[in-house]
Amino acid sequence: MTEIRWHSRAGQGAVSGAKGLGDVVATTGKEVQAFALYGSAKRGAALRAYNRIDDEQIFNHAKFMNPDYVLVIDPALAFTDNIVENEADHTKYIITTHLTKEELIEGIPSLKGKEDRVYTVDCVQISLDTIGRSIPNAPMLGAFVKVSGMFELDYFLENMKRVLAKFPQKIIDGNMAAITKAYNEVK
Numbered sequence: 001m002t003e004i005r006w007h008s009r010a011g012q013g014a015v016s017g018a019k020g021l022g023d024v025v026a027t028t029g030k031e032v033q034a035f036a037l038y039g040s041a042k043r044g045a046a047l048r049a050y051n052r053i054d055d056e057q058i059f060n061h062a063k064f065m066n067p068d069y070v071l072v073i074d075p076a077l078a079f080t081d082n083i084v085e086n087e088a089d090h091t092k093y094i095i096t097t098h099l100t101k102e103e104l105i106e107g108i109p110s111l112k113g114k115e116d117r118v119y120t121v122d123c124v125q126i127s128l129d130t131i132g133r134s135i136p137n138a139p140m141l142g143a144f145v146k147v148s149g150m151f152e153l154d155y156f157l158e159n160m161k162r163v164l165a166k167f168p169q170k171i172i173d174g175n176m177a178a179i180t181k182a183y184n185e186v187k
Helices: 014-026 101-107 123-130 137-148 153-163 169-185
Strands: 002-009 031-038 046-054 069-072 092-096 118-121
Touching: 002 014, 002 137, 014 031, 014 046, 014 137, 014 153, 069 137, 092 137, 101 118, 118 137, 123 137, 123 169, 137 153, 137 169, 153 169
Parallel strands: 002 069, 069 092, 092 118
Antiparallel strands: 002 046, 031 046
16 A cells, blocks of 8 residues: 655645546546545645555545655654654655755654655745745655656646646646646756
């Protein structure tokens, strides 16, 4: 089973990102869960969203997991939230930041020794450049697709277009550009 934990603030699109990822995974015939836990429903409040992906039916509905991937959408949460909580020895971290990987790890001692499993990308700036607003979930999905190798980029983009079909074409195009840019820029 692949387990993913998202660290975000309300309004940054982590819940929509987790559900969008779930919709794309469902096209592959795999079983998937996408859910979130809110501390407060207020915009800007810290929250966590989760995905589980497996070939078999998923009976575990607990929030507790040893994530394979930790996706940190809000840069400040990398420093204030316990992003390494219940980590596995193979957990990969994709963190939104304008800092270099070295600067980021220097500021987060719990990531020291995990340099080969830490990936950085500036999802906030990418979303501003491509979508025109700071909604960094689409760039995070692009970075996840690259790091995980779970999908080919073209397959993921085609299926995300279907997920986003209810939105105006300008928003769909912005999200496709954001996913692609983050896919190419994640380090």
